[in-house]
Amino acid sequence: MLQGKKIILGITGSIAAYKTAVLVRLLVKQGAEVKVIMTTAAKDFVTPLVLSTLSKNDVLSDIANNDSWANHVMLGRWADIMLIAPLSCNTLAKMANGLCDNLLMAVYLSATCPVVVAPAMDEDMWHHTSTKDNLKKLSSFSNHIIPVANGELASGLIGEGRMAEPENIVEWLDHFFLNKLELKGKKILVTAGPTYEALDPVRFIGNHSSGKMGIALAAEMQSRGANVTLVLGPSIITAPENIEVIKVKSASEMYEACISRFDKMDIAVMSAAVADYTPVNIASEKIKKNDDSFTIELTKTKDILKSLGEKKTDKQFLVGFALETNNEKAYALKKLQTKNADMIVLNSLNDIGAGFGHDTNKITIFDRGGKEYNFDTKSKQEVAKDIVNTIIKLLHA
Template identity: 70%
Template sequence: MLQGKKILIGVSGSIAAYKIPILVRLLVKEGAEVKVILTPSAKNFVSPLTLSTLSKNPVLSDLELNDSWANHVMLGRWADVFLIAPLSCNTLAKMATGICDNLLTAVYLSATCPVVVAPAMDEDMWHHASTQSNISRIRSFNNQVIPVEHGELASGLSGDGRMAEPETILQWVKDFFFDKEQLKRRKILITAGPTYEAIDPVRFIGNHSSGKMGVAIASAFVKRGAMVTMVLGPSHIPIPQGVNVVRVRSADEMYQVCDQLFENIDIAVMNAAVADYTPIIVSTEKIKKQADSFSIELKKTKDILKHLGEVKKGGQFLVGFALETTDEKEYALKKLRDKNADMIVLNSLRDDGAGFGHDTNKITIFDKQGKEYLFDKKSKQEVANDIVNTIVELYV
């Protein structure tokens, strides 16, 4: 199943490194070409000779050796996926902060391929706030994390922090390459972030949307092999590799871009928090503070989701979002019908950890046939995977 796939494994200093020879053997048996990088401390836990014998490739550890240079740039371009396992607490902190003091971190910072990590550490270290913050940070860099397992630890205790077993990691790799084929050559349009409606040259009407959810969805689509264009309102969130971004500011700009692109799109996901109203008159000069009260007359913005629902052709799949505070299900289903969408994703601001600005979200999905899909609160990247999985189930 992995015939011809190129897998680079980075091993950091952890007792869990004893499992890596088993993983290498399993990957090679599946037909993968495997290369291994060790951090200096990892050599205390696993033999380079063992890994080179099993991988049938030299094991690399140093940036230079005998006047020759280990080309870390080309290693990150050679691989189809860079798997860092085990990921120690120390290497995690380096990845989160951009420290580059060994070959593994140099390859990580220059890698153009997807990166996935399998952490391994004692339970107290795993649950420490700094570790969890670092995990969230590397996830925001578009890295994937294979969950730790609960079990016996090197300290003799039992708890969370045990590295996933080689068979679990192998299955993740298989799923990764299978996912890459699911939406291959499908064209995806995603809107994300807020819109800013100008009042004058320095003031605007806006909202608290960060764009995190839309960017996470874009990332999930790219991992399935899709060609993704994201129309992004004002946001400073990092953009995943492989996503084509069109930056806009106002609701009208977002409407114009979506209208232009939609004809050639297979799946459109309207995630942006588009302003419902915009000022009728925009002052060309900064408005001075003079009167005790000040009124702005507003007009409705163009409804992007409704317009795309009206011009949608057979074979196109349209997804809308509903952010509600009361009668959530009723309003979501009404929006699904009125906008001629194929699927609606409901967020409730009454749910803890959901909505604007959070790193987590909690959603309910409704499809055109009236089926309801309930999900627990998760990280936005996990929520994005749930959304894309549901789209694949309904569309592909």
């Protein structure tokens, strides 16, 4: 389950740090890409040279080194998971209180991925009230804690506080990623991008949609184990591998692609910006600029979301998108009802960083009962996670 996973391994000052050489080797052997960050104290127990050799990556320790700078923000966004093993009592206290005095803490506070820790300390330290309070705080921040083992400690005592063995940590990670495949076996249809409605061989009516949001959704669902089919309008964004991509141009082509595949789908997410109208007549040759004015007769396109809503069974889950500029909530709730959708994702062009062309988005989700879920402005990859998490939550409600 670790094949292709990106793992940040944080190592702190504990005698258990000597085990990290074995841990790195096991992670790499399973196909993970490992980047190691060490505190200064950790170097007293295991050398960066050993870890860089085993991980095949430079070991990072300092925020700045001569003329180079370790970009802690990008490191925190790069990983699929951040593992701190061993977690010393000192670093635990820093994490619980948001201190940031080294690169490891800077990456931790910047991390957008799940964080898991494997504590290691002597028994009396482990049972101290402040340690227990700090662990509770860490858990309240949605961090994961691998239980300590009971055994021989560096002090010579026998008791709790021993770091989990590398094999057990790898097994924990395997189970974690396996359980994250909440959509395994699900067939999901996603639409993305704009549609282009031809006027003549060279001109069209379109919109500014880039397809970034829909492609991010398809990628997130695929990472959760789903079998994804992406119906993609004209876009320069490349879809991830292992996703079936059906390229279309017009609203009618997108309609046919969706209608013909919907019956076999468990979930459909209609995030494309489909044209509401299309020209009645398409000129066979380029239209010449002869007159001062030019009139185009338009007709409504087929409503893909509504058509799918009419076909939808009780075993299927349908998601629509609403991009609005005024009376946003009212229009989104009306769309939810009239289209027979199970969930509507609302974008307001009045929100900074939302809508077409941005790398960020700000959404509000409404479920079938009208319950509202609000989210802050985030990258479209993080927004995709919020949308998928909400779908999964509603599926199991």
